[in-house]
Amino acid sequence: MPKKEKKLKKEPIQSPKGMHDILPQYQDIWNRVRVACQEISEYYNFKRIETPILEYEELFSKTSGESSEIVTKQMFNVLTPGKDKLVLRPEGTASIARSYIQHGLSQLGSPVKLYMEGPMFRYEQPQSGRFRSFHQFDLEVISSDDDSVYDAQIILIFLKILEQLKIKNASVSINSIGCKNCRPEYRKDLINFYKSKKNKICDDCKNRLETNPLRLLDCKEEICQDLKKSAPIIVDRLCYQCKTHFKDTLEYLDELKIPYNMDHMLVRGLDYYTKTVFEVFAEGATFALGGGGRYDYLIESIGGKNTPAVGCAIGLERVIEIIKLQNIQYKPKHENNVFLIAIGNAAKKKSLGLIEKLRESNVEVFESLGKDSFNSQMKSANKMASPLALIFGQKEAHEESVIIKDMKSGAQETIPILKIADAIKKRLSQL
Ligand SMILES: [Zn+2]
Ligand SMILES: [Zn+2]
Secondary structure, three states, rough: OOOHHHHHHHOOOOOOOOOOOOHHHHHHHHHHHHHHHHHHHHHOOOEOOOOOOOEEEHHHHOOOOHHHHHHHHHOOEEEEOOOEEEEEEEOOHHHHHHHHHHHHHHHHHEEEEEEEEEEEOOOOOOOOOOOOOEEEEEEEEEEEOHHHHHHHHHHHHHHHHHHHHOOOOOEEEEEEEOOOHHHHHHHHHHHHHHHHHHOOOOOHHHHHHHHHHHHHHOOOOHHHHHHHHHHOHHHHHHOOOHHHHHHHHHHHHOOOOEEEEEEEOOOOOOOOOOOEEEEEOOOOOOOOOOEEEEEOOHHHHHOOOOOOOOEEEHHHHHHHHHHHHOOOOOOOOOOOEEEEEOOOHHHHHHHHHHHHHHOOOOOOOEEEEOOOOOHHHHHHHHOOOOOOEEEEEEHHHHHEEEEEEEEOOEEEEEEHHHHHHHHHHHHEEEE
């Protein structure tokens, strides 16, 4: 019965849509990106914080905005036996702010500089640079005032991380979206402008006009582009404080010789932003590598004291995509290794002990001890591109010696085990 047979054949289970594995061969590059983020942040005195991947749904509806796409369409809800309304975190800033209030981190002084790295989850259509499970490196400066020096420092650190990773031609797009004093006025202007032209905008924008008019500005639909060009611009409507704050931020960037593009359409997808918003791009990127801005009311909105803050999120998958696109090569981390080949039982028995001796001397050893034949172990050594092989046979095990073989020239020499680490180091340094 062919029908039944077909049923029995098991389809291998795949990872969930829009979610991906980070395979061993990509771990080096991931580590490199993570280390660059951490090293540079720690230089600027940022401290690591880790928050749970699950949070109460309320945290995000209160901060991202009830009408934001993140809350209305992209949340992963989690069913718990206790009927808690939990969600997989869609972003990190709200969690950090929650933790800052919950644990009284204001006691640490001002500013409090925090960084966090980990997976975020958004239920959206997977496409280039967009996943349902993705990793972000978050930087936040929580300060007693809204000093623009930190807006500039956050942008500087973002760019320095890209520079350390050798990413070419990074650029910053920047805008100010005002505060609770000047934004409502602008919002009104924007609604008035679009109201009479409702039939010229896409369906999503018709909705946005009711719920989140600022998002009209970053609509990517073709039909909405023309109108956007003549829409009122927010920087023209900023109050005195916001104008000064924006001017100061730009002056800090000028002083650092950081080039930027003023992008009047830049508003970002989260409601909690105030004043500065920015995104960072690089050569060849069709998407922002990350972005951020100031969020002066967020902490207050979830029950904390009035505490201004500014931060950014770096999309790690996107940074890695750009590293691949720009074909950036790093010096391999494991190039100073040796490959141990053990032949026969006596040598195999002693081989783990031999590796331990080498580990204590900081010599990195690869092996395929599960393979018995010389030829198959030699094949593995070639595959790992080890510059040196150690050949450990019956005779050597008995005499407490090892043969060092230069994989390129084929030259061999027998060395007593006691001197093997030094001999390896000497040869590796001469490569
Ligand atoms: Zn303002
Ligand atoms: Zn639109």
